[in-house]
Amino acid sequence: MYGSVDNMNDHQILATAKLRATTQRLAMLKEMRKIHGPFTVERLHKMCRSMDVVTVYRNIKSLVAVGVMREVRLKDASLRYEFSPGEETHHHHAVCNSCGYIEELSECKMHSLFSQQTSKKFKSIDEHVLEFFGTCNSCSKK
């Protein structure tokens, strides 16, 4: 539906999503591009201090609604967000329980597991969550 975020500028993304190119949205997109990995609204708002948190919440929600971004639930209370990857780059995360370091894992090899893991009581599976939690190398040295 959308070209990858990588080959579209922020105005194009908003236009395609039928969202107005406001100062706030453009600032948010600019800052989000600087972040690696799934971020919290709190973190993004720290980078966009000029606008209200509510605006950050609402705009992120709009971007999720149109498919530009996706929501990720890791262990903590806050939801996290990241640019929605296309099917071919669908991926998961490994989270360090000690320092919170989040790594994006290269590729999703889950499809073959669907039929094995899923029961006969389901007509279709259209989503799944797979996250790993452990200790990263640098934390294991401390």
Next chain:
Amino acid sequence: MYGSVDNMNDHQILATAKLRATTQRLAMLKEMRKIHGPFTVERLHKMCRSMDVVTVYRNIKSLVAVGVMREVRLKDASLRYEFSPGEETHHHHAVCNSCGYIEELSECKMHSLFSQQTSKKFKSIDEHVLEFFGTCNSCSKK
């Protein structure tokens, strides 16, 4: 550490966990045994109306702390709980996006995927989350 919940009575579970056998805890354990699949505190409290929700929250937390129960995060805002399965019965869930039906999947076949999916930047992975979301058979007929 603990015998399976199946072959211990509620007094034994609490004794082993060094938790006092209060009226509330015994009532909670009794009701929890009637529930299939991961439940919310709200649901359990509806079955234990005689006590305060705070007590339900606190006791569930204690049971998680001693390993009798485990926390499961599905898509909704509330945490869910279920009796902590032993290693050999570690499992995941399939959730119907339409009616909320939750099925426990028979067995976890994830271990072989750990090394494939996880990066070289992690010393160890000691936990993972795998949940499927889709439409169950009966909802697909509606």
Next chain:
DNA sequence: TTTTAATTGCAAGTCACTTGCATGTATGGT
């Protein structure tokens, strides 16, 4: 430009818990 519908900011509200504290009670010692 002018119009107008989308967007924003501020304040207030909600939901799912969590904490403080005074009262109550299970259990270990006598």
Next chain:
DNA sequence: ACCATACATGCAAGTGACTTGCAATTAAAA
């Protein structure tokens, strides 16, 4: 069986992460 006390409970209030209402702005269509 009784007492002492550390653990539990209930009620009220607090917190964190959002969500909603509404009047004031502002992007963009006319």
